Amino acid sequence: MFRLFTKQSCVIAMTLCLVTLPLMQAATAAIISTETAIELTERVAQVERINAVLARDSVQGALIRLGVDPIDAMARVDALTDTELQTLEQQLDKLPAGGTGVVEVVGIVAIVLIILELLHVTNFFSEF
Amino acid sequence: MLIAGCAGNQRVMMADIELQSTAIELIDTPFYPQITDQCGPSALATILNVAGVDVSPLRLKSNIYIPGRQGSLQLEMLAATRRYERVPYILEADISAVFSELEAGRPVLVLQNLGTDNMPVWHYAVVVGFLPDEKRFVLRSGDQERYRIKAAKFLRSWRRAGYWAMVALQPGTVPDRANPEMYLSALAAFESTGNDAATIAAYVAAVAKWPENTLAGLGLGNAYYADGQLVAAQQAYAAVLRVDPQNALILNNLAQVLHASGSNSEAAETIAVALSLVDVDSREYWLILQTQQEISQPGNKPAQ
Numbered sequence: 403m404f405r406l407f408t409k410q411s412c413v414i415a416m417t418l419c420l421v422t423l424p425l426m427q428a429a430t431a432a433i434i435s436t437e438t439a440i441e442l443t444e445r446v447a448q449v450e451r452i453n454a455v456l457a458r459d460s461v462q463g464a465l466i467r468l469g470v471d472p473i474d475a476m477a478r479v480d481a482l483t484d485t486e487l488q489t490l491e492q493q494l495d496k497l498p499a500g501g502t503g504v505v506e507v508v509g510i511v512a513i514v515l516i517i518l519e520l521l522h523v524t525n526f527f528s529e530f
Numbered sequence: 531m532l533i534a535g536c537a538g539n540q541r542v543m544m545a546d547i548e549l550q551s552t553a554i555e556l557i558d559t560p561f562y563p564q565i566t567d568q569c570g571p572s573a574l575a576t577i578l579n580v581a582g583v584d585v586s587p588l589r590l591k592s593n594i595y596i597p598g599r600q601g602s603l604q605l606e607m608l609a610a611t612r613r614y615e616r617v618p619y620i621l622e623a624d625i626s627a628v629f630s631e632l633e634a635g636r637p638v639l640v641l642q643n644l645g646t647d648n649m650p651v652w653h654y655a656v657v658v659g660f661l662p663d664e665k666r667f668v669l670r671s672g673d674q675e676r677y678r679i680k681a682a683k684f685l686r687s688w689r690r691a692g693y694w695a696m697v698a699l700q701p702g703t704v705p706d707r708a709n710p711e712m713y714l715s716a717l718a719a720f721e722s723t724g725n726d727a728a729t730i731a732a733y734v735a736a737v738a739k740w741p742e743n744t745l746a747g748l749g750l751g752n753a754y755y756a757d758g759q760l761v762a763a764q765q766a767y768a769a770v771l772r773v774d775p776q777n778a779l780i781l782n783n784l785a786q787v788l789h790a791s792g793s794n795s796e797a798a799e800t801i802a803v804a805l806s807l808v809d810v811d812s813r814e815y816w817l818i819l820q821t822q823q824e825i826s827q828p829g830n831k832p833a834q
Contacts (some may be wrong), residue, residue, distance in 0.1 A: 403625070408557060412806060418731070423611060432782070432783075432785075432786040432789075432820065432821040432824050432825065433752055433755060433756075433782075433783050433786050434748075434779045434782055434783055434817055435718070435721070435752060436714065436717065436718040436745060436748055436749040436752060437718040437719070437721070437722075437781055439745060440714070440715055440718055440745070442813065442814060451813030455742065465596065468596050468597060468598025468599060469597030469598045470595075470596060470597065471592065474592045474593070477558065477593075477613075478593065478594075478606065478609065481593075481609035481610065481613050481723075482605065482606075482609050483675070483718075483719045483722060486605045486608070486609065486703055486719075490603070495599075496602075497603050497604070497605070498601075498604065498641060498643070498650065498652040498691065499596060499599035499600065499602060499603055499652055500569060500570050500573075500601050500602055500604075500641050500642075500652040500653055500654040501567040501568065501569055501570055501571070501595075501599070501600050501601025501602060501652065501653070501654075502567060502601070502644065502651045502652060502653045514645075514646075514649065524550070
C-alpha cells in the first residue's frame with residue numbers, strides 16, 4: 403500500500419512538473435516553438451527538457467575542468483540547444499574532438515606500424 | 531546526427547565521383563595554417579570568412595577549443611556558427627551533396643578520421659575543390675593550403691568519421707539539395723540566437739522552397755511574432771492552414787497572435803477548435819489548454 407502510494411506521488415509530482423513547465427517559460431509562453439513542434443513529432447519525452455537545465459551546469463563544469471576559461475564556458479553552454487547539452491553531458495569524453503595536426507598523424511601511424519610489426523601482424527618493414 | 535552511421539555507400543559515391551567531370555576549385559577561399567592541434571578554429575574561420583563573417587581562428591579558439599580534449603567538438607562547431615549569425619547546416623552523408631555545395635560557391639567543412647575505427651585520429655579540414663583529371667579533392671588542411679588528396683583515400687577517412695560535413699549559410703540561403711527536416715531543425719536551433727531579422731529571412735527562404743511544409747510555416751509565423759509583426763505572423767499561419775486546416779499547433783499559435791492583436795473572441799474560437807482536434811491524453815492538449823487559460827484571463831495583457 404505504501405509503495406503504491408509513493409509511486410502515485412511520483413507520478414503526480416512528475417505530471418505537475420510537466421504541466422507547469424510551460425508556465426516557467428518567458429513572454430511567448432502560448433506560442434508553440436518549432437523546437438517543441440519537432441519534439442512533438444519525434445515524441446521526445448518532456449522530461450528531457452527538465453534534464454537540460456541540469457545538463458547545462460554539468461557541461462559547463464566539465465568544460466572548465468577540461469581547461470576552458472570559466473567565462474568562455476558559460477557563453478559556450480548558452481549557445482547550445484537543450485538537445486545538444488544533453489548529448490554533451492552524456493558523451494563529452496567520447497565524442498570526436500577534431501584537432502590533430504599532420505605531424506602527429508605521421509607519428510601515430512609510425513608507432514602503430516612498429517607495434518604491428520613487432521607483433522608480426524604485418525611485415526611492412528621486413529618488405530624492404 | 532553525430533556519427534550518423536555509415537548511411538552512404540562507398541561504391542555509389544565512387545561512381546558519383548567518376549561522373550563529376552567538371553573541375554571546381556574555390557580558389558578565393560582563405561587559408562589559415564593550423565597551429566598545433568587547432569584545426570577546428572582554422573577550418574571554421576575558413577568557412578565563416580567565405581560566409582561573410584570577419585573572424586580569426588584565434589578568436590574562435592575561445593569558442594570551440596577544449597584544451598583537455600586537444601580539439602573541438604562537432605556540436606560546438608555548430609553552436610559557434612550560430613553565435614556568428616550563420617546557419618550551420620549538416621550535409622547529407624553523400625558526396626553529391628559536397629559537390630552541390632562547391633558548385634554553389636560554398637567550401638565544405640569535413641570531419642575526417644585519419645586513423646582507424648579503433649584508434650581514431652580526428653581532423654577537421656575544408657574541401658574547396660575537386661580535380662576530375664587527377665580524381666583528387668583539394669583541401670585546406672593542417673599546414674597545407676592546397677592539399678590534393680586522392681578521392682578514394684578522402685572517402686575512406688570521411689567514412690570513418692560518419693561522413694560528417696557542414697556548411698555555414700547566410701540566413702536566407704537554402705542549399706539546392708537541402709533536406710527539409712535537417713534544414714528546419716538547424717533553423718529551430720538558430721532561432722535561439724535571438725536575431726529576429728535573420729530568423730525571419732531564413733524562414734522566408736524555407737517557406738519559398740517548401741511551400742507545403744507546415745513546420746516552415748510555423749517557424750515563419752513564430753519569427754514574425756517574436757519580432758512583434760502580428761499581421762505578418764497571422765498571414766504566415768493562415769497560409770499553413772490553407773494546406774493543413776486541422777493543424778492544432780498552428781491554430782494554437784494563431785489564437786495567441788489574435789489575442790495579442792486584440793481580437794479576443796476570434797482567439798477564443800480558434801483555440802477551442804485547436805483543443806477539439808487533439809487527444810485529451812496528449813501533450814499537445816496540455817499545451818493548448820495552457821494557451822486557452824492564458825488568453826481567456828480577463829485583463830491579461832498580451833505578451834508584446
